[in-house]
Amino acid sequence: MRKIHNARGHTSSVPEGGIVDLGEVDRVARAARLRLSEEERSMYAKDLEDILAAFSVLDQAPSAENYDFNPVPIHDVLREDVPSAGIPPEELTAHMDTYQGYVRGPRLS
Amino acid sequence: VTLSLRRLRQLDDRYHFLREAAPDLDERCRFTFSAKDNICAAGMEATAGSRILSGYRPPFDATAVRRLREAGGALVGKTNMDEFGFGTFCTNSGFGVPLNPYDTERSCGGSSGGAGAAACLIPDHVAVGVSTGGSIACPASFCGVFGFTPTYGRVSRYGLIDYGNSLDKIGVLSRSCAQTEEAFLAIAGKDERDPTSQAQPPLPAGGRPVRSVAVPVEALQGLSAEVAGAFDGGLARLMGMGADVTEVSMPSLKYAMPAYYVLATTEASTNLARYCGMRWGAREEDVNQGFNDFFSAPRSKEFGAEAKRRVLLGTYCRMVGFRDKYYMKALAVRKMIIAQYEEVFARHDVIATPTMPFVAPRFDDVRAMTPLQNYSADFLTIPPNLAGLPHLSMPCAYAPLPVGLQMTAPHWDEMTLLAFGKEWENGFDFRWPEVEA
Numbered sequence: 001m002r003k004i005h006n007a008r009g010h011t012s013s014v015p016e017g018g019i020v021d022l023g024e025v026d027r028v029a030r031a032a033r034l035r036l037s038e039e040e041r042s043m044y045a046k047d048l049e050d051i052l053a054a055f056s057v058l059d060q061a062p063s064a065e066n067y068d069f070n071p072v073p074i075h076d077v078l079r080e081d082v083p084s085a086g087i088p089p090e091e092l093t094a095h096m097d098t099y100q101g102y103v104r105g106p107r108l109s
Numbered sequence: 110v111t112l113s114l115r116r117l118r119q120l121d122d123r124y125h126f127l128r129e130a131a132p133d134l135d136e137r138c139r140f141t142f143s144a145k146d147n148i149c150a151a152g153m154e155a156t157a158g159s160r161i162l163s164g165y166r167p168p169f170d171a172t173a174v175r176r177l178r179e180a181g182g183a184l185v186g187k188t189n190m191d192e193f194g195f196g197t198f199c200t201n202s203g204f205g206v207p208l209n210p211y212d213t214e215r216s217c218g219g220s221s222g223g224a225g226a227a228a229c230l231i232p233d234h235v236a237v238g239v240s241t242g243g244s245i246a247c248p249a250s251f252c253g254v255f256g257f258t259p260t261y262g263r264v265s266r267y268g269l270i271d272y273g274n275s276l277d278k279i280g281v282l283s284r285s286c287a288q289t290e291e292a293f294l295a296i297a298g299k300d301e302r303d304p305t306s307q308a309q310p311p312l313p314a315g316g317r318p319v320r321s322v323a324v325p326v327e328a329l330q331g332l333s334a335e336v337a338g339a340f341d342g343g344l345a346r347l348m349g350m351g352a353d354v355t356e357v358s359m360p361s362l363k364y365a366m367p368a369y370y371v372l373a374t375t376e377a378s379t380n381l382a383r384y385c386g387m388r389w390g391a392r393e394e395d396v397n398q399g400f401n402d403f404f405s406a407p408r409s410k411e412f413g414a415e416a417k418r419r420v421l422l423g424t425y426c427r428m429v430g431f432r433d434k435y436y437m438k439a440l441a442v443r444k445m446i447i448a449q450y451e452e453v454f455a456r457h458d459v460i461a462t463p464t465m466p467f468v469a470p471r472f473d474d475v476r477a478m479t480p481l482q483n484y485s486a487d488f489l490t491i492p493p494n495l496a497g498l499p500h501l502s503m504p505c506a507y508a509p510l511p512v513g514l515q516m517t518a519p520h521w522d523e524m525t526l527l528a529f530g531k532e533w534e535n536g537f538d539f540r541w542p543e544v545e546a
Contacts, residue, residue: 025421032378032424033385033401034417035409044421050481051422055367058438067440070275070305071261071447071497072520077307091168096388105387106396106403 020048110134110183112141112231117185120544126207126217126226129154130186139181142235142292143227146187147194148279149268150174157270158190158220160203161411162390171268172303173237173279173296180295182235188223192413193377194241194272196220197486198475199248201415206472209251210542211510215469218248221282225252228282230544235292236282241272242369243490245280246502250464250513253504253540255289255530256282260520261497262309264293265300273376274305276369276494284539286503286530293523310521316528321457322352322516325359328462328489339506340463343514346505347461350532355457361449362492364442369491370484371426371439378423381416384408418480447496454519459526462489464502464513493517501526503533507540 025045029036036044089101097104114134121127128146131153144150147157149167156162174184191201199222200206207222209215210229217225221238225248228236238245240258249256258280266277279296283289300306324344332340344354386392386407393403412420426435453460466489478486493500498517505514518526 024425028421028425028428031428032420033382033405033408034412034420035405036417040414040417044418047418047480048422048425050479051370051484052425054481054485055371055435058364058367058371058435058442061361061364061368061438061442062445063441065441067437067444069440071443071495072308074262074305074308077304079301087169094168095165097392103388104396106393106398106400108400 020045020052110136110138110141110233112185112234114185117231120230124208124210124213124226124230125205126188126223126230128156128158128187128189128204128223131184134185135183138183140183140233140235140288141185141231142177142182142237143186143188143224144171144174144184144237145221145224145239146190147239147270147272148174148237149270150184150187153187155187155270156204156390157194158192158202158204159384159411159413159416160391161384161407162270163411165389167268169268172265172300174268176296177235177237177292186227188221188227188236190223191220192416193270193381194220194239194244195377195415195419197243197247197483198470199223200472200475201413203411203413209469210544211253211469215471215510216251216475218251218465218469220244221248224282225249225254225256228252228254228284229542232284233288234283235288237292237296238280238282239269239272240278240280240494241276242373242494243487245282246464246490246500246513246515247487249282249502250511250515251469253507253511254282254284255286255504255534256280256502256513257289257293257523257527257530258494258500259293259297259523260309260499262305263499263521263523264296265298265303265306267300267302271380273373274380275376276373278494278497284541286501286527286534290527290531293527297523313524316525317458317522319352319458319525319529322347322354323357323453323457323460324354325362325460325462326356327359327362331466331488332463333467335468335508336463336466336512339508339512340514343505344461354461357453357457359449359453361442361446365446365492365495366485366488368439368442368446369487369495370422371435372443372495374419374423375426375436376423378420378427381412381420443495446492450496450498451519458518459529460517462515462517464489464515468508468510468512489515499523499526501530503530504537504539
């Protein structure tokens, strides 16, 4: 294992040789906001290891300098910002838990 | 229109391809259509096959649905699918599994599996599907129908529940290529609500004749004996229609599967971040808990096993330290594969391969597959999808289950494929399943 530092200065372990250990699965699951059972942890550790091993063929591909984000050219298109009726906000929020027109959410702590 | 809602419900009781049937059917309509469950239709539940979206009823129509209604179509239902499009066999829905009309112990294919069954079971029907990595062609192949995936950006995705933004394409499945073309012409074109639809050139009036067909040797490895034999027969029929068939080599295709799964899961993991129990579907009641617990609870409870797998994989691939190794590399590989396609298209009109390496598998065989074996089964449908190229799966033989032949054309050249498909269906000996309902 080697240590890397992310942008916030936190240290984490990166497995070498494509080994995905349970700690790595936990770290990814936390970032993805998933709580995994013990059974899921070991299943996904094995699955990720198999899949990432198959991805290693990408290491042989030529350099990654020349790329596009879309398979065909996409232009940035802007339209006039014209207010229109559209869909009434109360219809768009009909299925949400709202309070005085605001969507209810959790505490930010 | 011969379909009644009563008949539709009978078929669905037997084959389980619908998520929800429409409340009524206007019998004066010109044709009936269905929409995959990740395409919004006003007032009907839209879950994309995921329990996390249970109960979500959008108040608006997707552009594709609106345009088909305007063309005289009546929406008869929403079709079942793998959760968010994550699957090859339509066994990953949160709401049951559709059964193949040719053999109910076998898969319809995925992820637009309900659409494949609907297109096969209902004459004169247009099943609107969505393809990210082969989710139209695969069920078309397993259910013996035409499955058409347009160029990336040709059909507006307004009202589509996203999977992978640089890959998702809305298309059509149907028994008839003529009807596929008619539906495609209705839904294609620019839409100010989807910027990716704005870059498209106008559709040409017709297609180019198909005189030269390239077959990549990489697509001939790993086929089942039934599919290899059926594909040879398909090529013989192509030659009988006046086309030359030439084997070519496309070595960069070996990178397509990993590049696709890196991009698809990376994009999916960001798209699925929005399902956190606040705005749609399943919700935590206790707003006094911290946001991490509040957001994690419904995701952990409601996402299925494959959705969690892809979210984990995609999150891993874009974590600090891995982005260049996976995501940026995959983007570069996609560009290289597109360039290789362009080289082939400089000398040949279209590319032909089988659609899937095997016929519709039995459910017990699907259950025995590992995730990697499952992903690898997509090796023929992934390349055109990764490259955003239009492709058409056509029934080409029965072994005795249907086998699909997949034809791929250059970007924006949909009309060549559809013109050829109409020629192909003329005189083809279709064998529709005996419907037990």
